[in-house]
Amino acid sequence: MNDILIIGGGLSGTLLAAQLLRLPGQRRVRVFETRAELGRGEAYSATELGHTLNGNAARMSVDPDNPDDLTQWLTAHIAAGGWPESDAQPVPVAELFPPRGLFGVYVQQRLAEARQVGQAHGATVEHVRVEVVDLQVDATGVRLSLADGSQVRGSQAVLATGMFPAARTRQRQSSGLNAAAVDPWDVQAMRGLDPQGRVLIIGSGLTMVDAVVSLDQAGHRGPIQVYSRHGLLPHVRRQPPTWPDFLAADLSLRSPLQVWRALRGQCRQAMAAGIDWQAPLDTVRAHIGRLWSQASEREKRQFVRHARPWWESHHHRSPPPSDALLQRLLAEGRVTIAAASLLGMAPAENGQVGIRVRDRGQARERVDTGVALINSTGIEYDWRRVDRPLPRQLLARGLIRPGPLALGIAAAANGAVENREGRASPRLFAMGPPLRGLWWESTAVTDVAAQAKALALTLAGARG
Ligand SMILES: Cc1cc2nc3c(=O)[nH]c(=O)nc-3n(C[C@H](O)[C@H](O)[C@H](O)COP(=O)(O)OP(=O)(O)OC[C@H]3O[C@@H](n4cnc5c(N)ncnc54)[C@H](O)[C@@H]3O)c2cc1C
Known part of the structure; x- marks a missing residue:
């Protein structure tokens, strides 16, 4: 029997498992995921309705063969009484921007359906809730070492480990920044802040937009100072007409x-x-x-x-409801944006946090303080800087090497991971964000869905 070990059960690992279940043939798929649920990862674990997809339903199908798949699922879900708040967006279902948490439910449902299909031909999937800390490859298969001390063997393994949070400052004081920072999506933690206090946000991309939504949901009404190197904000996603390719x-x-x-x-x-x-x-x-x-x-x-x-x-544009909030707060002067580099943490008193910044074009540094700091600088794609056991071990064993421009890891076009010498492995594969250097865009729903389908065919075609 073909035993496929998928490391990571976010969107990538789950869509891959679903594709494998649908292909003919007996196989056992095990998905190693520390989170309680498959199909969510960071993005689709969101619990706030305001944390929506950044594209409408028409753009976010997980079925590469049916672009209307999410629209159809949503139509049935809403008709059955789900997501009653969708009434607030008076547009056709295809144009709705669903909450990311709801999108997670959709992914889980598609996995459940694939399980049924798989059952008929002896293909199964199991969620193993433990961190994979090491991996070895030999002539007959792959061996994973798990955080609970046990080991598991399989014929192939897939790195669907997703994104690692970035925390880069010029001096790489990442630990200090992370320790002081509030999670951009943790509305509960934000409820504990002084609602009138000044909040500092590092980074001005989509995670910043989410953080502003989180603060608003938490009842924060004070000033928000956003710092980013270029001071550029995401544009809002509109519904443009088609244009010649x-x-x-x-x-x-x-x-x-x-x-x-x-x-x-x-x-x-x-x-x-x-x-x-x-x-x-x-x-x-x-x-x-x-x-x-x-x-x-x-x-x-x-x-x-x-x-x-x-x-x-x-x-990477902003969903209209989130953008509307951001624009309102900008107009009211509650959110201000400054183009500046973060230099590091600074001492602060009375339970405040302090950061050292240098404004763009200025030589002098200055200190800013607030009641909280939110780090929304995005993703660490360079695996040599990721402080997790599995990436460290894979690098130390020479089983992976950095991808182009050190963005993720190097791999062949079919996802076969390249070792230190540049040889593509017949047993170790990767998909999603780790392949950023290979494809540049390798994280969005449609990228991941297309990769899952192609990789499932590769794995199913390979000998166990
Ligand atoms: C906040 C946010 C919002 C987004 N919004 C959109 C959007 O609106 N539209 C869009 O197209 N894309 C969006 N994306 C991008 C994209 O859809 C996601 O990044 C996508 O979830 C990638 O899925 P993934 O499974 O590869 O990674 P992840 O979701 O990061 O999942 C990886 C999983 O692997 C697990 N894992 C990692 N290492 C191990 C290990 N060693 N052992 C066991 N488990 C491990 C982690 O626990 C994690 O759950 C968003 C991303 C984020 C972060």
């Missing part, structure tokens, strides 16, 4: 600079015709993997250095 029409556009120039031209054309610039931008999405893998190391580096902040704020 200009990259499909001209395959000679390859380098990031060529694509960038063409895209700017397309956006100008669209705006001149009174059409949203988001329309041409959204056509680029389908080509990102190809463009990124074709680009040279130098081009990738240039893109990350010069275009990344722009890409993040224009492409």
